[in-house]
Amino acid sequence: MQLSFGRALLGALAVVVAFTLAHGAAAQAPVSPAGLAKMVDIPHDKFVLANGLRVLVHTDRKAPVVAVSVWYDVGSKHEPKGKTGFAHLFEHIMFNGSENAPGDYFEPLQQVGATDFNGTTWLDRTNYFQTVPTGALERALFLESDRMGYLLGAVTQAKLDNQRGVVQNEKRQGDNQPYGLVGYLTFENLFPKGHPYHHSTIGSMADLNAATLDDVRKWFKDHYGPNNAILILAGDIDLATAKPLVEKYFGAIKRGPAVKPVKAPVPTLDAPKAEVSKDRVATTRLYRYWTVPGLNDPDSVRLQAAASVLGGLASSRLDNALVRSEKIVVSTSSSAQIFQHAGVFGVQADVKPSVDPALVGKRMDEVIAQFLAEGPTSDELSRAATGVIAGAIRGFESVGGFSGKAVALAEGELYSNDSSFYKKEALAWAALTPEEVKTAANKWLSRPVYALTIEPGERTESGAERGGAVISGPERP
Structure with missing residues (x-):
């Protein structure tokens, strides 16, 4: 359920505080992810x-x-x-x-x-x-x-x-x-x-x-x-x-033809690929991208958790190292966009003026490698899961719109043939362990990476004809 949970870190604190106040002195201890998941x-x-x-x-x-x-x-x-x-x-x-x-x-x-x-x-x-x-x-x-x-x-x-x-x-x-x-x-x-x-x-x-x-x-x-x-x-x-x-x-609307299922496997690059492009931007931005599995794969939640620990939490690994400690980037983040059949795991950083982008790229890769070697801590996972589940509960305060309860039901029914998929995903977040997140991260992020650098300068192309099938090579059957 990529919409309701993928954006759920927003507003999470407000939900946890409200829950604590509503339950009085008995709820002085922080609400656990498992406790929150039961509220979904x-x-x-x-x-x-x-x-x-x-x-x-x-x-x-x-x-x-x-x-x-x-x-x-x-x-x-x-x-x-x-x-x-x-x-x-x-x-x-x-x-x-x-x-x-x-x-x-x-x-x-x-x-x-x-x-x-x-x-x-x-x-x-x-x-x-x-x-x-x-x-x-x-x-x-x-x-x-x-x-x-x-x-x-x-x-x-x-x-x-x-x-x-x-x-x-x-x-x-x-x-x-x-x-x-x-x-x-x-x-x-x-x-x-x-x-x-x-x-x-x-x-x-x-x-x-x-x-x-x-x-x-x-x-x-x-x-x-x-x-x-x-x-x-x-x-x-x-x-x-x-x-x-x-x-x-x-009731009187006639049935249409059956729509054939789409085949969309998770591809892997043959080798790492690095590309540099110019744009009318104020600062150089570095990206690292990998394809990852779709939302019905158990690893999708694990990879979303990895992204949160690596660059989504307020005190994430990347933020602590590159922004607070070394002060070589203006900002940094990571995310896992999960679609029905596949997803995209991305890391990005805006290079601080006067800092060599090559140094930032080297340190980005080292922080990622260290995370793959160590995996997340139990505390990091608990904070990530609490934020995501609490944010989803906050979204469910609305019945409709872009992220309300109607969206949660529809996504599960359409993508997973299960309108209660939102609940299963909340429980999956609550049950995460450091070892399984580490294993999933290593499985998918140790594959060849697409490294993109956008640096200040005049564009060499417009976007007019982008958006179609422009990469050369044989078409996938």
Whole structure:
């Protein structure tokens, strides 16, 4: 569950303090990760319509609102050659009106006081969400069902051209940010040509320009059937109320074709690779990257813990050595981005002015090597696990949005076929041992590394044609 737990260090202290205050003197001792993990719970029901739509329902009566979220099992990994960026482009088109709800999708939601309405596209999925007052639930269900079942009659060339321009502008804005080409370089080098994760979600300008109305129709018919979607209702709702409403609005939508599973193995570089690129930046930044397994592999939690100890905690190994002690970098961090099939483990450091980047690179590698040799301490793991689990609990205070309870349920159901996966992951964090984290870190981080240096200077290329399959070599079948 990469969203809810991967970002969970934020706000962790507030959760632990609140728990301690709520339980009085008996809770003066620090709350253990195991104790926190027991608090992670989102009771819910599940049912499936005849057309294959999976529905998850969670009741939370603390406010008269319902989070309505639809997740489709389609992301940039499903894009064929020459169609990069299309999953995200189609997401934009979904907000331009459907056959029975023409016009802007957001306007009727704003009229009823909806919040947290948006959509996102990533490697493994596309999702759409809004939180509405309980009395407006049927309006949200109508809008979502109409674009799921009756979109194509409202799609025009003008709408496609308009949203193509919007997406291309988003691409330009992202590319022009400092270090804006790093994502392209990372994924294109770590994942070989033909791998579903090789190209970016935003795609290349050329592929976006080539998108046609026929492409739009095919994408919708191939991927937006109810049998390829999950509907999540969380908040002031219960199963008895949800069932007839979902049947009313979604029951008549015809099943779509079955979507073939994507093969996305974890690749390993043949040899270490180092690359230097120039950008309009104030300071040199060094990166170290490895591919790692996806979220259903037990090592994924162990590697996230390793990243936290190495460069995520307030007093991490890298921070203590390079920032506080030696004072050779401005900042440093490490993270493990975990996707469904694979992930990326990364370490970065911003070199302090007047310091030789080669020295910083040498020390970075030495700190990493020392961590692999020693592994984490029990105290470091406890702090990492406490932060992550507490942060997830804090996120669960919201029923919807970008990281609420609806997201946790959807991710588990979509990526692991288990809507309670969030709980299993919390328990896995609580049960971590130094030895298993050390073993996992050595297994995956002892492989060839992709070392990237971004140094101040004029760019030698724009990002316009980055995002497609640009690395030379044979395509993976």
